[in-house]
Amino acid sequence: MTNRRSSTSAAGKTAVPASPWRASHERRRDRELKRDAVIRAAALEFNRKGYHNTSLDDIAARLEVTKPTVYYYVTSKEQLLFECFVAGVERIRSACREVRRLELPGRERLNAVLRQYGEAVASEFGWCMVRAEQDDLSPAMSRHVKALKSEIDQSIRRLIREGIADGSIHPCDPKMTAFALAGALNWIAHWYREDQSMSGAQIAEAFVAVFEAGLRPRADGAVEATPRRRSRRTAPALAR
Amino acid sequence: MTNRRSSTSAAGKTAVPASPWRASHERRRDRELKRDAVIRAAALEFNRKGYHNTSLDDIAARLEVTKPTVYYYVTSKEQLLFECFVAGVERIRSACREVRRLELPGRERLNAVLRQYGEAVASEFGWCMVRAEQDDLSPAMSRHVKALKSEIDQSIRRLIREGIADGSIHPCDPKMTAFALAGALNWIAHWYREDQSMSGAQIAEAFVAVFEAGLRPRADGAVEATPRRRSRRTAPALAR
DNA sequence: ACGTATGTTTACTCACCGGTAGGATCGCTA
DNA sequence: TAGCGATCCTACCGGTGAGTAAACATACGT
Known part of the structure; x- marks a missing residue:
């Protein structure tokens, strides 16, 4: 997910169990995690129905939250x-x-x-x-x-x-x-x-x-550049 | 434009100058022409802005008519x-x-x-x-x-x-x-x-x-299968 | 205990756009 | 020239969906 802000200065493993910093760190980390989840959910939904046919309500629904929550993590569709x-x-x-x-x-x-x-x-x-x-x-x-x-x-x-x-x-x-x-x-x-x-x-x-x-047959008899595993299955789909 | 209905039974060249049918034939032909123009205009507009970002008003505007006119030739977007x-x-x-x-x-x-x-x-x-x-x-x-x-x-x-x-x-x-x-x-x-x-x-x-x-060099020295015309120009664009 | 950050909700606004109803106009036929 | 069909218009409807305001909740620091 390639997100900036992945390092919030110090790490959370500072031995001190109840460090005053820990909570805020964890929150920040939590936030990133959630944000990534939102983006991922959007990707999945766009996948299914396309960008224009996906509403933010759809994305929110997938995350089991409401639309404004999505907007809390992201500024626009x-x-x-x-x-x-x-x-x-x-x-x-x-x-x-x-x-x-x-x-x-x-x-x-x-x-x-x-x-x-x-x-x-x-x-x-x-x-x-x-x-x-x-x-x-x-x-x-x-x-x-x-x-x-x-x-x-x-x-x-x-x-x-x-x-x-x-x-x-x-x-x-x-x-x-x-x-x-x-x-x-x-x-x-x-x-x-x-x-x-x-x-x-x-x-x-x-x-x-x-x-x-390439399509044209080759002088050398080399048939396949790499050893191929055949995955035989009736396969549909086409140009699309 | 590959349209069905391209033959309206008889041709318009029936010697009779004022055939009672001619007008209706020409009208029918006219209609097909216009319909094709609508479709072509839509294609051009979809090209420019994508399907979802093109409104029927846009298409109509390109044809210098109004939206209902488009609907006269076509049932839906x-x-x-x-x-x-x-x-x-x-x-x-x-x-x-x-x-x-x-x-x-x-x-x-x-x-x-x-x-x-x-x-x-x-x-x-x-x-x-x-x-x-x-x-x-x-x-x-x-x-x-x-x-x-x-x-x-x-x-x-x-x-x-x-x-x-x-x-x-x-x-x-x-x-x-x-x-x-x-x-x-x-x-x-x-x-x-x-x-x-x-x-x-x-x-x-x-x-x-x-x-x-193909990418791999060929044993035979054949470089290009077809004589190529080089069209040298600074060319932008990429994967997209 | 209490103010404050953060997170989430309900309830709303607002613009846009696909589609339609119904009327005006024009050209042809009789 | 009355009538008719084809064509195109003005004016509108209804739904949808992006984005927001403001209340509410929870946890945190003090």
């Missing part, structure tokens, strides 16, 4: 969406940062990011992350969202360029390729609700395999 | 969205049908469909096509939408299977591959509004190239 978005996207951003330390060929680093990306999109915040549109947000927040998305896009493009440079990635147009990869992964949020026959990690892995191989 | 969806999707469906006649390897046939798919998503109806969610539609229409989407999905999967069978497509999981392809293409609708540096056809072509090649 818009902010709720924004926080959900951030929660989802933060995971990808950190993956982008982490990967820069790795001394691996570009493609491997890219794959690592894509895997995290896929899992994030399949998480409870995936829907919000993917559907948070400028239409639904104030200009200020919209800009913020756009900036975060753009940052990720640029990271992916850079990884692609680096991969091409070090020969681990087939020469291609970085921009279009990044769009294609991100799009495929983003779309997971649309069908994952209905078709949960695989875990987020499994989906991410399967997608990476698809991306790597 | 929901229907408007539905029609836009159908307009977009129909193009893909017909591509799927057409392609079955072609005596080509599976991959080529798949590519043909994907190209149409990409162009459809980049059209004015792309947004509606892609974003028409069950959340926004009545159960009945939602089912209808789902069925159409599913049909397309199944077509793509079949083409993939056939391609694998005839050796023109690298062995892979048809379901996941179809999801990845459709997702990448669907997502075009999200960024195409902001980044129109390429035409729909160009984007479709670029995507097909990406899909074909």
Whole structure:
């Protein structure tokens, strides 16, 4: 849930059992916990019915409180969406940062990011992350969202360029390729609700395999880049 | 715009200049034209601001008429969205049908469909096509939408299977591959509004190239499957 | 014991928007 | 030119849902 204010100066384990600070610390901590619960509840509800079809009463009901209580932890419905978005996207951003330390060929680093990306999109915040549109947000927040998305896009493009440079990635147009990869992964949020026959990690892995191989048959007989577990089930759903 | 009722029995060119039927024919034709204009206006407006942030007054304003006039051609806002969806999707469906006649390897046939798919998503109806969610539609229409989407999905999967069978497509999981392809293409609708540096056809072509090649370098030196026209421009946008 | 922080409620306002009733207008036909 | 159907308007209704005011409750510090 990636919340700031996670450190309230000193820790609560200060031996003193009845420290005058403890209570206020615990309250503050409690508050954070509740706030996160509110955001999570919003994400779950947005998942089910979409942003516009979810009222704050719905979210409140899920938490078994009333609407004003929700407003006690959050200033607006818009902010709720924004926080959900951030929660989802933060995971990808950190993956982008982490990967820069790795001394691996570009493609491997890219794959690592894509895997995290896929899992994030399949998480409870995936829907919000993917559907948070400028239409639904104030200009200020919209800009913020756009900036975060753009940052990720640029990271992916850079990884692609680096991969091409070090020969681990087939020469291609970085921009279009990044769009294609991100799009495929983003779309997971649309069908994952209905078709949960695989875990987020499994989906991410399967997608990476698809991306790597491409459609055209390969000269070398390599069939699958990664050992695959077949999860055979009658699987519905589609483009949607 | 793919509208039924396009043939009103006889044609208007019956030599008789003042046929008593002509007027009514022309009126009927006129009506269809106007109806299509309404739907198109809705699509354009949904494009700009999203379904929920577009009021029927907005749509009416774009047409320089009033809301009841819109209702004269359409029974509900929901229907408007539905029609836009159908307009977009129909193009893909017909591509799927057409392609079955072609005596080509599976991959080529798949590519043909994907190209149409990409162009459809980049059209004015792309947004509606892609974003028409069950959340926004009545159960009945939602089912209808789902069925159409599913049909397309199944077509793509079949083409993939056939391609694998005839050796023109690298062995892979048809379901996941179809999801990845459709997702990448669907997502075009999200960024195409902001980044129109390429035409729909160009984007479709670029995507097909990406899909074909895959990320992993190829043993054969083939760099690009299709001769590419570079459209160099500073291009913004990203994952979104 | 008592004021004060914090947390939660009831009860409300207010704007917007989908949809409709009913009337005015225009062009065609007789 | 009276009449009729098609088209489009003004004016309205009703529901919904975001957001708020203010009371109420509980626990905390003193």
